[in-house]
Every structure is written in C-alpha cells, then in structure tokens.
Amino acid sequence: MQERADAARNRAHLIGVARQMVAELGADRVTMDGLADRAGLGKGTVFRRFGTRAGIFLALLDEEETLFQQQVMSGPPPLGPGAPAVERLVAFGRARLEFLVEHTVLARAALDPGQPVPAGDSPSLFHVHMLLGEACPDEAASGTLALQLVAALEGPVLLYLRAPEDAPDPQTVVADLAASWQVLVERVCD
Amino acid sequence: MQERADAARNRAHLIGVARQMVAELGADRVTMDGLADRAGLGKGTVFRRFGTRAGIFLALLDEEETLFQQQVMSGPPPLGPGAPAVERLVAFGRARLEFLVEHTVLARAALDPGQPVPAGDSPSLFHVHMLLGEACPDEAASGTLALQLVAALEGPVLLYLRAPEDAPDPQTVVADLAASWQVLVERVCD
Structure with missing residues (x-):
C-alpha cells in the first residue's frame, strides 16, 4: 500500500x-x-x-478530456442528454472542435509518431457511434461509419492544419469546420 | 546543366x-x-x-501516387472521367483505400512526425473537391467539407488502424471501409 x-x-x-x-x-x-x-x-x-514522451502530453490532456466527456455525459443539452440525437451530434462536433483548438498544442504533442492515433478506442468514437445509432438506426450507424465521421471531425484540426492556434482567428477555423460538420451530420442522418 | x-x-x-x-x-x-x-x-x-527521413518515403510513394492519379485523370470510368460524379466519388474511395492498404508501410513512413499530414494540398483533396462540386453544387461542395471527407476516407487507414497490412484479411478492411464510404458519399450528395 x-x-x-x-x-x-x-x-x-x-x-x-x-x-x-x-x-x-x-x-x-x-x-x-x-x-x-x-x-x-x-x-x-x-x-x-x-x-514515451508523447505519454507525458497524453496524461496532461487526459484530465481536460475527462472534464469534456463529463459535459457530454451529464451536462446541459444539446451537448448533454435531453436533445434529439442529430442536434447532439451537431453540438458534439462544435464542442469537440473548440476543445481541440483550445488544446491543440497538447493534443498534437500527445500523438506518438510511432503509434497510430488512438481514435479506435477514443471517447469521441464512443459518443459518435452511440449518437449515430440513435439518430439513424440503420446502415449508417455502423462502427465503421462512426470511425470515418470521427476522422472527418478530428482529422482536420489534429492532423492536417498548420497550427490552427497560430491562425489569424482560430474561432473562424472552428466556425467553418463546425458549419461543415453540421451539413455532413444532417445529411448522413436525413 | x-x-x-x-x-x-x-x-x-x-x-x-x-x-x-x-x-x-x-x-x-x-x-x-x-x-x-x-x-x-x-x-x-x-x-x-x-x-527528412520521412522525405525518403514520400519520394518513393510519389511515383506510385502519380500512377494512381493518372487513373483518376484519364483512366476508364467509373474511376476515370465519363461516369456520374457520385459514382466517381464512390469509385475514387474504393480505389484510394486499396491504394493506401497496398502502400500502407510507405504511406505511414512518409508521415513526418514533426509536420502536419499534407492533406491540405493533396491530390486526393483536389479530386474529392472537384467531384463533390459536380455531384452536389451547393453548400456541400465547400472546400471544408471536401477536407472532412478526405479525412474520413484516408484517416482510418493512415492514422487510426493498427497496421491493416497485418490484419488477417486486408481486403475485408478495404471492403468494409469502402462500403461505409459509399453510404457517406451517397447521403451527402443525395
């Protein structure tokens, strides 16, 4: 002990x-x-x-991540329970983008160059898969499509953009990606 | 000279x-x-x-990539010109997944840990953006949505999966992701 x-x-x-x-x-x-x-x-x-070195940043990110997940699990709607699933998916996307831009430095540093990005068992995949299943309980609700949607949501900030925190206006980046995420989700679940 | x-x-x-x-x-x-x-x-x-070291693999991948892009630009339909845009998008996804799984080792080695994944100016983004514009000339055709779709297509193989080339059957991985990509694209362009 x-x-x-x-x-x-x-x-x-x-x-x-x-x-x-x-x-x-x-x-x-x-x-x-x-x-x-x-x-x-x-x-x-x-x-x-x-x-690994990336493990240091993963541990730091983990605490922020826990707070974020609590908002999804038990915060006020539409991010938390109580709103229709499509609205929650849209709200999840916007909140997640804000989270990733706010914590970009940590989130990128937590990516271990020698390891795949751990989206395969991430809380994001869990939530998107669950909400997708509620929003459109048919072929679209597969785990594979959920993984592709998580990639569509997190990939641009985590992986493709050059340091969005250095962009002239990170909030424009978030607004643009969030609007496009809404189009994507609403069409998939229509 | x-x-x-x-x-x-x-x-x-x-x-x-x-x-x-x-x-x-x-x-x-x-x-x-x-x-x-x-x-x-x-x-x-x-x-x-x-x-950089990643630059070695990028150069190797580049030659294969050129052959792939030629198929899209001037090969037979539905991957090449001549088929409706949605069919071409679906065919592009399947061919791209096959390409990435075939060249996973090079494609992953070409990812420079210190640099964002260069999807922002990749040929994939160019083709997806163009086909999306033809398939649904409205809000869905934005560059941002095209970037999110490229992330949805390439992210799972490049970034999330644990070495699909070591999976019991890489063709199952491709078939599964390609089927899900088709659902995604057809719904976005419906």
Whole structure:
C-alpha cells in the first residue's frame, strides 16, 4: 500500500511539474530527461509512468478530456442528454472542435509518431457511434461509419492544419469546420 | 546543366537504392545515414534531396501516387472521367483505400512526425473537391467539407488502424471501409 501511495504521489507530482514546464517552455521543449531532472526523480520512474514522451502530453490532456466527456455525459443539452440525437451530434462536433483548438498544442504533442492515433478506442468514437445509432438506426450507424465521421471531425484540426492556434482567428477555423460538420451530420442522418 | 544532370542522376540513384533497402530491410530500418552509405553519396546530398527521413518515403510513394492519379485523370470510368460524379466519388474511395492498404508501410513512413499530414494540398483533396462540386453544387461542395471527407476516407487507414497490412484479411478492411464510404458519399450528395 505504501508503494502504491508513493506511485500516486509521484504521478501527481510529475503531472504538476510537466504542466508547469509546458507553460514555461512550450511543449516542444519538454523531454523525458528534462522532466525527470526538474521533478527530482529518476529517469526510470518517468519512463515507467509515461512510456514515451508523447505519454507525458497524453496524461496532461487526459484530465481536460475527462472534464469534456463529463459535459457530454451529464451536462446541459444539446451537448448533454435531453436533445434529439442529430442536434447532439451537431453540438458534439462544435464542442469537440473548440476543445481541440483550445488544446491543440497538447493534443498534437500527445500523438506518438510511432503509434497510430488512438481514435479506435477514443471517447469521441464512443459518443459518435452511440449518437449515430440513435439518430439513424440503420446502415449508417455502423462502427465503421462512426470511425470515418470521427476522422472527418478530428482529422482536420489534429492532423492536417498548420497550427490552427497560430491562425489569424482560430474561432473562424472552428466556425467553418463546425458549419461543415453540421451539413455532413444532417445529411448522413436525413 | 552538368550540375542539374548530376542532380537528376543522384536522385534516380537514391530512389533506386532506397526502394531496394525498403524491400530488403523494411521501412523501419531505412535511415538517412544508411541510405547515404549504401548509395555511396555524402550525407549532405541525401539531406538536400529529401530533407527528412520521412522525405525518403514520400519520394518513393510519389511515383506510385502519380500512377494512381493518372487513373483518376484519364483512366476508364467509373474511376476515370465519363461516369456520374457520385459514382466517381464512390469509385475514387474504393480505389484510394486499396491504394493506401497496398502502400500502407510507405504511406505511414512518409508521415513526418514533426509536420502536419499534407492533406491540405493533396491530390486526393483536389479530386474529392472537384467531384463533390459536380455531384452536389451547393453548400456541400465547400472546400471544408471536401477536407472532412478526405479525412474520413484516408484517416482510418493512415492514422487510426493498427497496421491493416497485418490484419488477417486486408481486403475485408478495404471492403468494409469502402462500403461505409459509399453510404457517406451517397447521403451527402443525395
């Protein structure tokens, strides 16, 4: 039990230090070695905790992600339960785009170059698949189409655009992608 | 002129050696240093030619890509000109998925971890945007929706799946994604 408590403390300490380093230095300059040094822990501890450099950012993103998912699971409609499924899909897209643009630096840094993007078991896929099933309970509700829709929603910000946070107006990027997402979803579920 | 001819010969030589190394060693084990060694050229020459390690694979992929694009531009319908635009979009999706699964190793190796995926100016985006404009000349034909559809088409193979070439049956993966792409496109253009 003592060991487990130490591990939890180490994790909280590492996450706090990592967050501080991202704020001070930018994500680009946070390394496993640098984090171990600053945290006063061995490199082995950092490695066991995060696995890879991308794992550091994934852990930071994870906390924000949990807050986002709570809004979807139990926040007010139309993002939360209570609105028709198509409206919820539209609201999910807009909120997700805002989330990704707000956290672009972390979200991109969390992409591990050696690993596929973990959309295959992401909460986004879970929600889109569920809402798609409610909105149009037919062939369109397949897991494959849900995966393609998640790619359509998250791909442009995560993967294609050159640093939307540096765009003259990130809110225009979000508005444009969200409007187009609405067209897509409404037509798929029509 | 002499210098330009040398450069072209170096490029052809490097591409040939790189192709051989990928076949012999697998893409994972091809490095800038290894390629320079094997080609008997300076590392500076390799660097100037390809920029990054991912640039090597992008150059290899580029030749296959050119053949693929020729099929779209001037091959037989429905992939080539002559079929209705929606049919061409459906055929484009299936052919593109087959192409990506056939060349997954190169296509993934060509993704530069430090750079956004270059879909923003890819030939795929050009074709999807053009066909979408023909198939449904209204709000759906926006460049943003075309980008989202390219993400829906290419994202699952390029980015999300764990090595589809290692799947028990890559043709099932293609068939599944292609069927779902057809649903998506037909509904968007309905």
